Amino acid sequence: MDNDELTSLFERLHRMPELSLREVETTKAIKEVLGATEGVELLDLNLPTGALARVRGGVSGPAVALRADIDALPIHEESGLAYASANGLMHACGHDFHTTALLGAASALAERRNELAGTVYLLFQPAEEDGHGARMVVSAGALQPLGIRRLFGLHVDPRLPAGVVALPNGALSASVDHITITVAGRGTHAARPQVGRDPIVAASRLVGDLQEVVSRTVDPFEPAVVSITRIAGGASWNIIPGSVELEGTVRTMSPAVREAIRSEVQARVDALGAEGYTASLGWEECCDPVINDSELAEAARAIACDAGLELGDFETSMGGEDFSDLYGIAPGVFAHVGVGCAYPLHNPHFIADEAALPAVVRLHVAWATETLRELL
Template identity: 40%
Template sequence: MTIAIPQDVLDDVVATRRDLHAHPELAFEETRTAAIVEARLRALGYDVRTGIAKTGVLGILRSGKPGRTVLLRADMDALPIEEQNDLPFRSTVPGKMHACGHDAHVAMLLGAARVLMERRDELAGTLVLCFQPAEEGKGGGREMVNEGVLDDPNVDAAFGLHISSNYPAGVVAWRRGPFFASSDSIEITIRGRGGHGASPHEGVDPIFTAGQFITSVQQVVSRNISPLEPGVVTIGAIHGGTTHNVIPDTVTLLGTVRAFDAEVRAAMPERIERVLAAACASTGATYDYTYVWRYPITVNDGEQTGLVDELARGLFGVERSVEGERTMGAEDFSFFLERVPGSYFLIGAAGGPETSKPHHNAAFTIDERALETGVQMLVALGLEAPRRGR
């Protein structure tokens, strides 16, 4: 298969990505981005739906021919980060930045939308182009699924991509089965009895208790989970006390919990609370404990992922289609994949030290050669995926 993207389309994809990068919007605030998407899709002739999960946009293209209904997704939101890059298109919004590549995702899917419309005579089935808000921790994918994006029309398969600074520019990285971990949160308040730092025996020290818990909770991963199953419990925030010689009444802790196995994930809340209860019992403290279920495991369907590999090899050669390594990062495309078979894959965007910085870093940027690869993959999936299966 050959997918040649016209130069004027590629130029527009780069320009769109840079415009979006300069005007980042946070979760559920993507009004400018959504308006651009809506206007572009309407001008191309798509059936457009807006206001899904607040700022989400759908573009629907029916071929009138037999075939599957296939959804292609791009997320739109930025992060609350002050950009440190010295780029001509750096963020113009203080404290907000596209530090994860979602600007590129939107630009690539809009570029694919244009090519697919130009090649509509080659299409089968129905395409649903999904521009999703609020991937960054706010569960926009869950909200879009809850509001019916997979139901009207009835979606048979779903595909999503993500720019990655962990792979060379132009490489397509895929993986069958679990690819991204689940991500849940813990919120804890340990309640002691405040007092003078010189007389700890007269109070109940919640800071000491928190320290006991933070150390002991790691046994959940090292001793309660099979060594063959990855898991993470990280305490990312601890707040307590105001000065050097006062034992506070309370300490609050925030943490994240990751797993690749559904049974391991399901067991985490009770295992963590058991350690917390023991730490508090040993000092006489009490606690409030909330376990927040956030993003499930991103599990790729084997057949759909095989199609991603097949198309990538056909377009770019075997050296640019690689099996990706599992990551403890999380992704709310998982909510789509819980409902329909599909595949979530990565597009390498590293072209040297400047474009190899980690995601969510204030100096994150991409090698824009990756944009063409992403557009080609989305177009190939739009042309081929509706013809497969059924």
């Protein structure tokens, strides 16, 4: 697959973003490309969306896997690109870039398959954005029998120049928890608040109280975030509603801090009971932190350098990434690759520089081929 073909494929995928677990057309496009590539075998992932493929080497040997995520976000695109999405959704997190690069790597590995000292598996994972896709892949059971020894994943990073690779030791991203809080009071006419129990007032106060959880109960040297991102309640300007719902997220790097924050949030929710409200907390653990083993990261950095890629510095992100759920299959290494954009991820103006695609294809191929040699 030459550079023009990579660009064309990237623009095609960018035009057709789909949400988590609805990546039907994206999956069809991936399988179409893989199925037309000599030397690539399509396998059954045991899931409705996503794909799994294999490139067998010229000799039997160990197995490694390369992973890309494929879903998009409910964001209306404002990038101004000629190939911008027109369906109200957007690849604002670069998963179209990830998918294109891995398809390019599949083609390159297939061309060199007689040189491979083992087998390379290619995982196109659905539903990363909702935090459950990797867990679903593991539960589906298609990867476990394959004998995979190493996993490699990556993510675009607008903070880095195009094509620059950041591959640090230790934590790259935070654990992700999804919280929902319901505050129920007693609805009444807005003109007679004294005969009701206003849940909007209590919920508003709770939002402020939750900001103290990090600033006053967590060690300032421990990264942590509590964000309330949605408030829903009420149906009319002259009615005090019976209940209000809050929704948000908690991000941490440490299991101990994660549990401490959960206890503190629960205590503040429970405290509303003393005021006559009924309040409940829902807490969903979406994914754990992504943490690079220092020895594996060092080996992956050396391979990247030998492949001619430039290494850059990385700032740990409180964003989430469910690649950590794949660690139950095999030890993994995760990197960030620059796409040089002034806008952050999940922004309607975000643009991934497609000129970085060949470098990322080269990185995937180098990781796979060199790691197979090392493991042989």
